[in-house]
Structure formats: C-alpha cells, structure tokens
Amino acid sequence: MGSFSEYLANIGRSIVTLGDGLAVTFSYLLRKPFTIQYPDRTEKPVVAMLPERSRGILEIDINVCTGCSICAKQCPIDCIHIEVVKDEETKQRVLKRFDIDVAKCMFCGLCVEACPVSGLRHTHEFEGSMSDVHRLMLSFVDKPQPVAKPAKKDEPAPETKPVGSIVRKLLADWWKPANPTSGGPR
C-alpha cells in the first residue's frame, strides 16, 4: 500500500512541478521576442549593429603604411605577406605587395595592436563567403607605390580612408565577373 501511495505522490509532484515550468514558459508568450531575423529582417544592416571593437576582416590603408613589417612578424600564423623593395632610381622604399590571407586569419588582433601608425585595422565586415578559397587572399596593393613616412610628433596623424570601405570594395569586386578563368560566382 505504501508503495502505491508513493507512486501517486510521485505523479502528483511531477504534475505540480511540470505546471511550475509551464507557467514560466507561458509567461514568455507575453514578453518581447529576443530573436532577430538575420540577415534581412533587421532595422539596420548587421554590420552596423556590431560594437565598436568588433574584430572583422582586416584591411590596410596603404597610404599610411610605412612598410615596417611589424604586423607580419607579430602574426602567429604568418598570414600577412609584405614585400618592400628599394627603387633604384628614386632611392625610395616601394611597397610592392601587401596581401592578407583572410581564409587563414583567426582575427586575433595581435597585428592590429602592433601597428605603430594604425594603418592596419579590423573592419566590421564578416560576410566573406566565396566559392574559391584562394580569392580570400586579399591584395591591397594594385600598383607599387612608395611607402608613407611616419608622421612626426607634432604633425597631425595622416587622413585614413573610412574603416571598411577598402575591404568592402575588394569583396564587391570579387562578385563582378571580371576574369572568366578565376573568380566570379561559379
């Protein structure tokens, strides 16, 4: 008899505690939903909703880069490739190549912290899916150009392009069917 009443008590307790739980669940019917509908049912584009420090795809403003290669040395997985050569005629150091392998990058931010002129920075861009992983090697130097001189102490810091504009252009270019053999959506 004892075990039977225990059995009934168990069922009773289950129903009561289940009711408690369902009351909590039910109360959510009356609260504001927390979910946002990514990607297109948001008030602003998601990129604009990210916090200031968000670490997205890297970009480099080559007009301020001094070609010091500190960032490339800091990167633990060597995904920044910089080539600086000396122009024989003008005796200037020329930035020939500045590539960032975004496919390999782990967005740790060590390179950005190390850059003395803040030419390298994180953007808020994160939607970089492509059908060809090699295209994620972003090249920021179209034609070789002399490196920037580091600003003197009392000089104002040089103007930089708005954060994100450079990468957005590179990513957008990819979707244009420019070169039929490589790139372009397949």
Next chain:
Amino acid sequence: MTEVLQSTPDREELILNMGPHHPSTHGVLRFIVHTDGEIMRKAVPDVGYLHRGLEKIAELQTYPGYMPFTDRINYLEVMFTNMAYATAVEKLLGTEVPPRAEVLRVLVCELNRIASHQITLGCITMDLGAFTPFVHLLRERERINDLMEALCGNRLTFNYMRIGGVSQDVPDEWLKQLEAFLDHFEPVIDEFDSLISYNEILIKRMGEVAVICAEDAVGFGLVGPNLRASGVDWDVRRDLPYGAYPQMDFQVPVGMGEKGTVGDCFDRFIIRVEEMRQSCKILRQCLANLPEGDIKAKVPKMPRPPKGEVYSCVEGARGELGVYLISDGTPKPYRLKWRTGSFAGLSIIEHISRGLMIADLVAVIATLDVIAPEMDR
C-alpha cells in the same frame, strides 16, 4: 545484478558504439559500451578525435604569439585558458600585474564562468530530453557574448588577456551594461530553478544516479564542480588564491545530497546553478571595487623568461585548469602542458558506468561536463 555483470556462455555481452558523432557527447568523442540488455557492464571512452596539437604549437610560437591559441583549448572557458597561460608566463618573468588588470581579469573570468555553466546546464537538460531550458539559457548567454564582444571584439575566441595584464580597458558604459545584465540575470536563475531544476522528472533522472564517493573523486583526480559535488570542499580560488580573488567574498557550494546521495548527478547539476549565483556576487563586488590605474604591466615585446619551470593553475568552469611551462631562455617555450578538468572527468566514466542503465550514460557525461576539445587539446 551480479549475474548481469558477468559474462557466462548464456549471458553474452553486446558491444555498442556510442559516437563519435553522438549528439550528446559534446564534441567528437566515442564510447564503447559493453551491455547486457539495458544494463551497462562498462563504457570505455575513446578519445583523441579532436587532437590539434595545441601543446606542440606552443613550442613553435613566441610567448605572446601563443595567446590566441589558448582560446582554442576549450571554446567555453576561453578567459580561464587565457588567464592560466598568462599567469604562468608572468610567474616565469616575475611580472607584477596592475591591480585594475587583476580585477578586470576576475570580472571577465566570472562572466565566462556563468556563460560556461549556462551551456552545461542547458546541455544536461537537453540530453535528458528537455529542450526549452537549453534555449532559455542560450538566450542569456547571448547577452554575455554581446558584452564580451563589446569588451574585446570577439564573441567566442576572446584573446583578451596579455602577458602582464589585459588588452583593452572597458569601453564607456560597459560597466553599466554589465550591471544591467546582472540585475536581469539574477532573477533568471530563480526562474530557471522553477522551470526545470526542481522538476520531479529531472530529479528522478538524476537523483541517486552515478554516485561518485569522495574517495573515488579524489582518487581519479576530479576537479572543480565535479569534485565539490562529491562533498570535497576544494576550490582553487579560495585555497590557492591568485589574482584578485583574496579580496572577494564568496561561498564555495558543496554537494549536499539534496535529492539523493552526495555525489549523484543531481548534486553535480545543482552545484553549478549555485555557482552561477556566487559568480554574480563576485561580479557585483568587482563592479563596486574596480580600482583605477594601468591595465598592463611593462613587458618586453618579445619576452625571454629566464630558464626555469612553473606550474600555474586557475579555477576554471570545469575545475583546476593548469599550465606547466618550461622555459629554456629563448623567446619560445620549451614545453607546455595543459591540465584540464574534462580529462579527469572522463577518466572516471569507465569506473562509475558499471551497472548503470544505457540511458543514464548521457546524464553521466553531461553532468561531468566533459568537453571533447578540452581533453584532446
């Protein structure tokens, strides 16, 4: 029972594979389950599927360069792995961390502990068949992720700490947002309790199941909540104080056998709920006593710690998380070894699985909080 556990000509055992891709094994992890009917004779874990060689990578990286790799030890305990590694290198270098950085470290660690326990508790309930609490806790974790993203720029692989301090100071308004989160979250814990913790069905699934006695817990080297659930009162934060923890006032919850025996699955569950409350308490103290000052000590760009070896541990969400580091005076570590709570938790499963029902194995794995990437490393 005993005849079930022995193989005789007419009682052969059936060997089942659970995993490597079983949804309840929290990563890629395989169990070889020897069964007789519904009863397990033993469940033998098979690990190594997620080995990424993170200890070897350390030998190829400079000291600061290894910091982002520590994020990958355990995706739920990032701040703790950061901190264990940073404190190890600081001990080698003899660096003093500024007080503000120490408190910021405690702050982010406790925030991370809450996030980690949310996933654990959610997974326990989900493995036992209740999906709603998991979604509720995931929603709350999303708020923590947002806070972390505003603080250090990433939602999962924070890479927030640096040798000698932390990478960035808190942004404006962040402390207010954190306080708002705490005001919001503390009632949610109570809500979670009435939603599922004291649900009779859950209690029946977890109470008296897979009891780990104190001797076994110590013998198998369990740490953290798993150890405390077995009634052993040991917490690295209190007993081997580090960082800013000596200034904090908090209790260490210990398993009481509330719905069964001390050390059963329910104890391991409820202790984590209680730890979330304590973490909230510590967070409030951090907010009240955040000192002003530097956030990073002066450390050379390419530190070369003197020859020597050091062991440094922190209390992670899965217990003692230790780094054993040997330096040979070069800019790269000579050897680095991680000691993680999940591995100890896993090693006891073969011992306690004897005589359990197959369906209880998921409860055991979930409440021991075994995270596959953390033990394979």
